[in-house]
Amino acid sequence: MIRLEKRPAPSRLWTATTPLLAVLLTMIAGGLMFAMLGKPPFEAIRTIFWDPLFGEFAYYFRPQLLVKAGPLILIAIGLSLGFRAGIWNIGAEGQYIIGALVGGGLGLAVYPSDSIFLFPLMVIAGALGGFLWAMIPALLRTAFRTNEILVSLLLVYVAENLMASMALGLLRNPDGAGFPGSRNFQDYPAAFNEELIAGAGVHWGVVAAIIAVIFAYILLQRHMLGFQIKLTGQSPRAAVFGGVSPNRLIIFCLGVSGTLAGLAGLFEVTGPAGQITTDFNQGYGFTAIIVAFLGRLHPVGILLAGLLMALTYIGGDAAQLNLGLPSAAIQAFQGMLLFFLLGVDVLSNFRIRIGKGEVA
């Protein structure tokens, strides 16, 4: 008979080793799936996990990891603060879009400009756009006690339609022969979020993500506000008695996550994506929710989780290309990874007892 027994405190050993165990389990289960599809399992797993980092073309893929992981980490850091306090911003995708629209729109409005202040102003506008979009669920929650999960989620669809309208109307490239999509920022140097080191993949969005990780770490470890966030998450009533204002915390958490999502959108649209199009958003705002939980809502964990997610995307493409694996198999593989990562978490919080227990 196997029983689970709750540990008094999460095991530090298991917390550190479960991610590795999960990756191992994914490799075994994924390898079986690939074998059943008639593809060589070891080669597939090597292609996904090893080749992008150390393979023949690693010099190209390593920077791409940063490009892919940057926005995921930036958004996930913001979300994790709220998630710790039980404030659920599910609409980061919408804030990401609005950040791109407001910041990018500012740049396009003054086209062509060569002011060196333009890009910093666009960054501020993008942050503000994401912040204000997140304030809608925040204020509705504090004033009318609406559910921020629903409001923030539904605002994603509003934002998507707003973006489609912008890409086809107001922000459409006047030189684009009637096709949808804005001007490409790569042809607009003052507004372009260029790679800081050529070929290294590091653009301002990646820098911002690293800064966000550091700040979140300090906030949670050293700052009163971080303590209040953690306390509210564990026991909202105790937090109120401890002098925490729930409304201020809601505004803070949604505000920060909206701001960071808006920044991510702005850096993406002016950099790697280059253009506001009818489907500029690729689900980073939703994937970041997974990244946040994968990283156990811990800033350093999120950093690693973002890089791991990016690796499975890039390696997954390589596996499609080299081995002809269908993209559905890659998605199933990613799903397995998440499943095992969250599943083995039980080992951190519970002890497995084999045999008869003393207490039923």
Next chain:
Amino acid sequence: MKLKTILTGAALALGLAGAAVAGSHGKTKVGFVYVGPIGDGGWTYEHNRGRLAVEKAFGDKVETTYIENVPEGPDAERVMTQMALKGVDLIFTTSFGYMDATINVAKKFPKVKFEHATGYKRADNVGTYSARFYEGRAVQGLIAGRMTKTNTIGYIASFPIPEVIRGINSSYLHAKKVNPNVDFKVVWVYTWFDPAKEADAAKVLIEQGADVILQHTDSTAPLAVAAATDNVIGFGQASDMAEYANGPRVSSIIDNWGPYYVARTKAVMDGTWKSDDTWDGIGAGMVKIGEMTDRIPADVQAEAKALEAKIASGEYKPFTGPINKQDGSVWLAAGETADDGTLAGMNFYVEGLKGDIPK
């Protein structure tokens, strides 16, 4: 930092050069970048059939690869780079949104040839191609105009871009020609592929009295909605959608990329490939009209086939004057035909269509 910059740059240059050499001997490698899954039953499905046609035509002289579900933007650029690094000689990028990414990657790999579908930016190693779907729309419009009993035709439109507007205008003109009382209702869904949204649009149109549904979206959802009624008919879009042939699907417009893909691959093998802009229609076989079912009366079938034949031979062009614009101003005088430039950038409705194109 400085040293690292130089090293990274050098490594990149070496790698790119190496990759270009690797691709220049042995089998010809052809890569395809797809925006949807190959099982979408529409747009991507047909491009993948084109890929299979290349394999069939050249056997072991070619090696084809593809990546499906590639989002437009930085992911597309990475996937194309990945292909080029692997030594692929010819890359077909099969969505309009891949345009800038294709141009960017093509700059880095001057020896690799690129073919971008439905775009307008070209370079020495980037050609573009598209199909004159509006020719198929003309045949479809004629059938729709003849078949409707309510005189109301519903149109599920994706994005207000020239290609879609051309389709609406072409089908309307030819429906109107055979049925002066016909009325078009257009719903914009702002997606190429979203079964739920497409189904909703079809329901709304049917509630408003439409008994023929035309679609410029890729899923079979509108046909599934029509199948639940007795009187509503529809058409396969991009692909034949023959699974609905016993139900509402009376015909279809099929994108037939195979011959073009085979020809371009051959050109790369022979070293005769040159960047150009191809825009072929029914005549060249790039657009096909799917088999008409018995729900279409024999005389209408004959009329539709005659129109198809006249378009194929070049005897008739779907946009032939007199045609006025929606505001009543003259667009084409009697006998005048539209030039490709105007067609490529078409952003207006023809006279008789109601409503505005969303801006």
